[in-house]
Amino acid sequence: MPINRQLRLQARPKGLLAPGDLQLTESPVPELQDGQALAKVKYLSMDPTMRVWMAVDSYLPAVGIGDVMRAAGLAEVIESRHAQFKKGDKLVGLTGLQEYVVIEAQSKFSFQKVPSIPFLSDTAFLGVLGMTGLTAYFGMTEIAKPQKGETLVVSSAAGATGSVAGQIGKIHGCRVVGIAGTDDKCAWLTDELGFDAAINYKHADWKEKLAAATPDGIDIDYENVGGEIMEEVLKHMNLHGRVVLCGLISGYTKETAGPANLGILIVKRLKVEGFLVLDYASRFTDAAMELGKWKMLGKLKDRQTIVEGLEKASEAINMLFTGGNTGKLIVKV
Amino acid sequence: MPINRQLRLQARPKGLLAPGDLQLTESPVPELQDGQALAKVKYLSMDPTMRVWMAVDSYLPAVGIGDVMRAAGLAEVIESRHAQFKKGDKLVGLTGLQEYVVIEAQSKFSFQKVPSIPFLSDTAFLGVLGMTGLTAYFGMTEIAKPQKGETLVVSSAAGATGSVAGQIGKIHGCRVVGIAGTDDKCAWLTDELGFDAAINYKHADWKEKLAAATPDGIDIDYENVGGEIMEEVLKHMNLHGRVVLCGLISGYTKETAGPANLGILIVKRLKVEGFLVLDYASRFTDAAMELGKWKMLGKLKDRQTIVEGLEKASEAINMLFTGGNTGKLIVKV
Numbered sequence: 001m002p003i004n005r006q007l008r009l010q011a012r013p014k015g016l017l018a019p020g021d022l023q024l025t026e027s028p029v030p031e032l033q034d035g036q037a038l039a040k041v042k043y044l045s046m047d048p049t050m051r052v053w054m055a056v057d058s059y060l061p062a063v064g065i066g067d068v069m070r071a072a073g074l075a076e077v078i079e080s081r082h083a084q085f086k087k088g089d090k091l092v093g094l095t096g097l098q099e100y101v102v103i104e105a106q107s108k109f110s111f112q113k114v115p116s117i118p119f120l121s122d123t124a125f126l127g128v129l130g131m132t133g134l135t136a137y138f139g140m141t142e143i144a145k146p147q148k149g150e151t152l153v154v155s156s157a158a159g160a161t162g163s164v165a166g167q168i169g170k171i172h173g174c175r176v177v178g179i180a181g182t183d184d185k186c187a188w189l190t191d192e193l194g195f196d197a198a199i200n201y202k203h204a205d206w207k208e209k210l211a212a213a214t215p216d217g218i219d220i221d222y223e224n225v226g227g228e229i230m231e232e233v234l235k236h237m238n239l240h241g242r243v244v245l246c247g248l249i250s251g252y253t254k255e256t257a258g259p260a261n262l263g264i265l266i267v268k269r270l271k272v273e274g275f276l277v278l279d280y281a282s283r284f285t286d287a288a289m290e291l292g293k294w295k296m297l298g299k300l301k302d303r304q305t306i307v308e309g310l311e312k313a314s315e316a317i318n319m320l321f322t323g324g325n326t327g328k329l330i331v332k333v
Numbered sequence: 334m335p336i337n338r339q340l341r342l343q344a345r346p347k348g349l350l351a352p353g354d355l356q357l358t359e360s361p362v363p364e365l366q367d368g369q370a371l372a373k374v375k376y377l378s379m380d381p382t383m384r385v386w387m388a389v390d391s392y393l394p395a396v397g398i399g400d401v402m403r404a405a406g407l408a409e410v411i412e413s414r415h416a417q418f419k420k421g422d423k424l425v426g427l428t429g430l431q432e433y434v435v436i437e438a439q440s441k442f443s444f445q446k447v448p449s450i451p452f453l454s455d456t457a458f459l460g461v462l463g464m465t466g467l468t469a470y471f472g473m474t475e476i477a478k479p480q481k482g483e484t485l486v487v488s489s490a491a492g493a494t495g496s497v498a499g500q501i502g503k504i505h506g507c508r509v510v511g512i513a514g515t516d517d518k519c520a521w522l523t524d525e526l527g528f529d530a531a532i533n534y535k536h537a538d539w540k541e542k543l544a545a546a547t548p549d550g551i552d553i554d555y556e557n558v559g560g561e562i563m564e565e566v567l568k569h570m571n572l573h574g575r576v577v578l579c580g581l582i583s584g585y586t587k588e589t590a591g592p593a594n595l596g597i598l599i600v601k602r603l604k605v606e607g608f609l610v611l612d613y614a615s616r617f618t619d620a621a622m623e624l625g626k627w628k629m630l631g632k633l634k635d636r637q638t639i640v641e642g643l644e645k646a647s648e649a650i651n652m653l654f655t656g657g658n659t660g661k662l663i664v665k666v
Binding site for chain 1: 385391392559578579580581584593594595596597598599600601602603604605606607608609612
């Protein structure tokens with residue numbers, strides 16, 4: 001049997017990941033049992049939520065010290081004694097940060113077969129048609145419920161989820177303003193994705209720019225960041241606006257994730273709603289079909305940032321918090 | 334004409350009100366103009382929102398330095414050239430912290446005539462049938478929408494709004510747990526108002542007591558306080574629970590009003606909604622009639638803490654933040 005290189009959680013990170021927090025180990029792939037399949041991991045999805053999984057119990061238990069780090073990925077079946085999957089099938093699911101994954105007969109977090117669709121790369125099923133795309137889809141359609149003519153602001157707008165959320169806003173006829181951390185990302189949002197405006201929050205005058213870009217106020221805040229950026233967005237919210245609380249990446253590497261004072265929620269009668277894409281699992285297939293339709297019609301564009309090598313996963317996770325990626329961040333194993 | 338004693342805002346408070354923040358002045362009541370009425374202020378409503386009005390622009394502009402401090406009150410017309418009000422009418426409205434109020438022909442914040450109802454004191458129209466009662470009514474019926482069998486937790490539960498919110502929860506068949514700051518208040522909540530449990534947050538073991546009092550988790554947080562108390566309540570929320578953000582008194586006298594990290598809203602898919610009673614002004618009469626009906630049926634009990642003397646208003650406002658009152662806090666002029 002081949003040797004499986006795996007990244008195991010050795011220490012719970014403080015702030016950004018330190019070099020020793022994930023440790024590379026090697027062990028032989030175990031002999032397949034009846035009902036199991038063995039798959040070679042091809043691509044790994046890098047998501048901010050992984051930083052949460054490393055640190056604390058949340059909507060999933062924290063990864064145990066010494067365990068293979070949890071991660072979504074795309075894997076190809078190379079040997080099968082499994083009733084459902086055959087050799088050559090491409091699957092997405094929680095592969096973990098490793099080169100090979102043994103797929104159990106019944107696993108709690110099941111694997112899905114990736115259909116072969118012309119003009120769609122397999123890795124689309126980790127991004128625009130995967131968890132991040134689905135997150136944007138359900139956050140927008142179920143929580144934000146955008147109406148034509150409303151103003152939507154998206155933070156971390158050039159990320160895998162934000163870029164899709166903003167484009168769904170455009171599909172629904174909103175004025176869409178993105179907040180991102182480089183001029184290149186902002187140019188991508190406006191020139192390629194059709195955002196009405198994009199603000200680089202690293203420019204000193206970004207607050208004035210945000211005000212200027214939202215002359216009719218903000219009806220929907222699709223919030224991925226929290227902290228100072230969220231505080232500034234809230235100042236421009238219209239009465240009875242809604243905040244889709246998708247993520248708080250400013251707080252994943254420290255204790256607090258603002259705003260420091262929620263009083264503005266009362267003054268402006270705002271609604272803040274947290275959600276998790278896993279709650280909509282029964283509708284993933286339908287949602288992915290709608291996302292795929294938009295993609296084929298050219299209404300939904302995506303970009304991927306690919307990092308090569310399993311051993312680079314630790315650095316890749318940090319890129320999510322330092323602004324290193326545009327669109328979906330993927331590690332090619 | 335009589336001399337009008339007035340409390341004017343001299344300085345924006347930092348923390349609790351300092352003695353000089355409100356200053357007592359005297360000036361003769363001006364000659365009545367055609368269309369005006371003159372009323373003698375009998376009772377003044379003390380509300381946490383006054384601390385906000387003293388400090389910053391919010392849902393109403395901040396009170397100007399040198400202006401008579403804004404406050405709701407109950408006044409009796411003593412002279413009238415007004416089309417709507419005649420001598421002897423009792424009115425509730427924004428009288429301000431003063432002994433006499435001139436009621437304009439048309440005023441933006443209008444005065445309402447208080448009906449004379451057997452077994453109801455006039456001051457009920459400042460409390461259980463007034464703004465604080467109405468706040469609890471709309472917060473519960475429009476935002477919380479309590480279902481039979483759900484668990485409701487109310488912070489500042491022995492206050493004017495919290496005590497009504499909790500009783501409305503009981504009327505709707507909820508398990509109701511109050512959080513308050515003295516054993517006497519807790520006894521009032523359970524023994525007289527029918528709360529299922531009440532927790533004194535000044536006891537060292539209050540967090541364990543809260544956990545024990547909410548064995549099925551918390552479905553609704555009627556939040557008046559924010560900060561550490563809100564953080565603890567959120568830990569016990571059930572998935573998809575809702576937080577009615579009515580007030581954040583822990584933050585009115587300082588910069589922050591937690592929770593420090595909103596991540597729990599995502600993990601538990603919570604909805605936090607701020608609201609203001611003024612948005613429901615068109616329905617105040619119907620709501621007050623329902624509150625009055627509950628009161629006459631004995632389903633809604635109230636208590637008032639009366640402070641005597643206009644000059645005590647400053648100390649009275651501070652009582653709201655130091656736990657000095659049970660039920661509605663009123664200054665008798």
